[in-house]
Amino acid sequence: MDHPHRVVIVGGGFGGLHLAKALARIPVRVTLVDRRNFHLFQPLLYQVATGALSPANIAAPLRAVLKRARNVQVLLGEAKGVDAGNRRLILGDGEVPYDTLVVASGASHHYFGHDEWAARAPGLKTVEDATDIRRRILLAFEAAERETVPELRRIWMTFVIVGGGPTGVELSGALAEIARDTLKLDFRVIDPGAARIVLVEGTDRILPTYPPELSAKARTALERLGVTVRTGVLVSQVETCCVELRTAAGTERVETRTVLWAAGVQASALSHALADTAGAELDRNGRVLVGPDLTVPGHPEILVIGDLACFVHGTGRPLPGVAPVAIQQGRYAARVIAARVKGRPAPPPFRYRDRGNLATIGRASAVADMGRLRFSGFPAWLTWLFVHLMNLVEFESRLLVLLQWAWAYATFNRAARLITGKELLPGPTRGPCSCGIWLGADTHGAPSRRQEASKRERAGP
């Protein structure tokens, strides 16, 4: 070989970053391509969205993390496609040749074919998503404080979270705490504690991947915080002033101005490029079906890891899209590459070591599923705290996050509740809604067309 083996990694998430770190000890030349200049600790992103932490607390600049890995070059760029025949990764503004390609570009939320909902019901995948959700939550309370019509105030103070997985559970728990504790003394007109928080889940229980008894405990904990938990309910429409829910009994409408999306997972667009160029098979979420060594069948030089990969265990159920899977796959991919470069036999097939799952439900409450060991409440919360702190990449982040958690625990405060970005003031409270109904009395005191409309509806045929 006249050049060192070139490994190109797409994505600096859990999988890509741990792979790059592991490759620092191996004689290969590594290029890590990411659109963002930082690794994001996504499990805590909901804490940014709810004003408990700052984005920088859970983000580590990729160049800083990898600065001593002298064989790793970080490249800020957008991977647009793959040319498997010529072994090149195609960027927005160039190409990068590879000998081994590892695609770890992850997944994003999706709207089940209703992309038009994205503007009204933001998901939580990026730092910008988190500060956008933070802005919407805080502006809803501000709008309620200024609104004089009680009916319209109630709409501002209703929050709907779609999706009862860990993100939805954690978001609704944090939101309930903000309303009940953090904002308790902040307003002069409204009582933030009267906010209505509705968590909507399509299956018959929240945290559906956990054991049923932990789902039940999580539900009880949320309800104690004042969250309305609706299971077996699908969202059939998202409008400016309401969401339409479909239940076994029919459809109903929940009036709200703030809908947060924590449902649906869609693989990054790069999986389609892999299907086109390398004949990769995709599952129904767009994830790439990989072999036992995480390679794309027929292309031993292309590996897929993390949320983008669909790795089917002996049991037949694909591994979930969680950080521990991505980390273990990243380390495994490094072993595969090392074996090839050094001419050693390939490692045995990848096996996921499930160390358990944790989800937190607000203050001092969580559920833990550690195989046979299942527990909840304060001990689970302490475990959650410790595991998340220890997995933050930078030691400084651990100190900062610990300090802020301790402070929030003692004072109920959430210091990072800043309204930032483009729209800084509450929007108009009244006006036409996308569902065709006029919201509220107009500013000249004319009778509410909306109320008339709903009267008509109720009278209906």
Added chain:
Amino acid sequence: MDHPHRVVIVGGGFGGLHLAKALARIPVRVTLVDRRNFHLFQPLLYQVATGALSPANIAAPLRAVLKRARNVQVLLGEAKGVDAGNRRLILGDGEVPYDTLVVASGASHHYFGHDEWAARAPGLKTVEDATDIRRRILLAFEAAERETVPELRRIWMTFVIVGGGPTGVELSGALAEIARDTLKLDFRVIDPGAARIVLVEGTDRILPTYPPELSAKARTALERLGVTVRTGVLVSQVETCCVELRTAAGTERVETRTVLWAAGVQASALSHALADTAGAELDRNGRVLVGPDLTVPGHPEILVIGDLACFVHGTGRPLPGVAPVAIQQGRYAARVIAARVKGRPAPPPFRYRDRGNLATIGRASAVADMGRLRFSGFPAWLTWLFVHLMNLVEFESRLLVLLQWAWAYATFNRAARLITGKELLPGPTRGPCSCGIWLGADTHGAPSRRQEASKRERAGP
């Protein structure tokens, strides 16, 4: 009186916030109007722009700070004008009646009639400004790392800071440290330490409001960090690829893609409303000339404090637009209002107690002007540290900022260097510049029109 005295404060900066806090003990009804939901500690904003701190570390939610001041209502809204005849503050979406109005809406940077420069040379007044500048600085290094033509790489690695006041001095010092220390090991192609940082000041010395010997010390400290200090130089043009400087010797061009604006102060637009409705006189920066009790002459019910006020001392020089002036004026305004409400004699005219000025120049270096006591270096830096920490509004912020400073001091790291917002990738390195010259060779390898153009220029008439 059948209603309590209504005080309306515009602006939750240093002046407005300290006034509102002081009024909490007085039987008046207070409305504090601000566009933003937080008080911003502007003296540390350059640390957000240079990745040392997060926005939330220097921002305190107004509602949280004032939650126990039960007679103070915070109103998130934009003050658009004043109707002095009817004693009403006009908002974007309504009006607020007052008995006493205190305008503390501050000032922003201005471009000496060249508003078109704003897009190319952002100023530093808001949280969004700071994260925008942070993005531009980091993207410039990223673009340099990807650029292959050395001449173009040099342009990306040249930074021009306009304005040699405290903000410009602190920005250029921090930028030099980022280049020399923080990013030292981060890149594989460029040497960030080779970055060129040019500080441009129109008068004959930087920190012109400080004693000359401290200006000289600050200059030496900056030069030791590698900053090129240019005094007696005005900016006559800001283009995409360069700035044009006017010196005593003529004009010259500095090629750069990153210009930061730290010059010029312009009073908020509300001063013009006060001129129209209350006959207030404005100085050439648009500040409102106030009487000895901070009222608008002829309108004892309207006070102006902080950066928006032009208060002329016995000496004839107006007070500078710094935080201590605003804080003392806020407290004084509360005394004026208390005396009126309680029917007591008015307090003696406002007098500013100047406790000194501090400016920092990077790591462990600062200048302090405490009247007769003038010092620099490490002791000044410790004083700067202590004064700034103690003036942060929230105790939690003090701990968080102290922890991050200690960490940065020990490790040279700046953890908050995230590229966030809309444009996440470096823009095209080559293309037409607004000055009419084409930047760089085009992507098909044709000879550089820019180089040809500069050859023609050099050959000249």
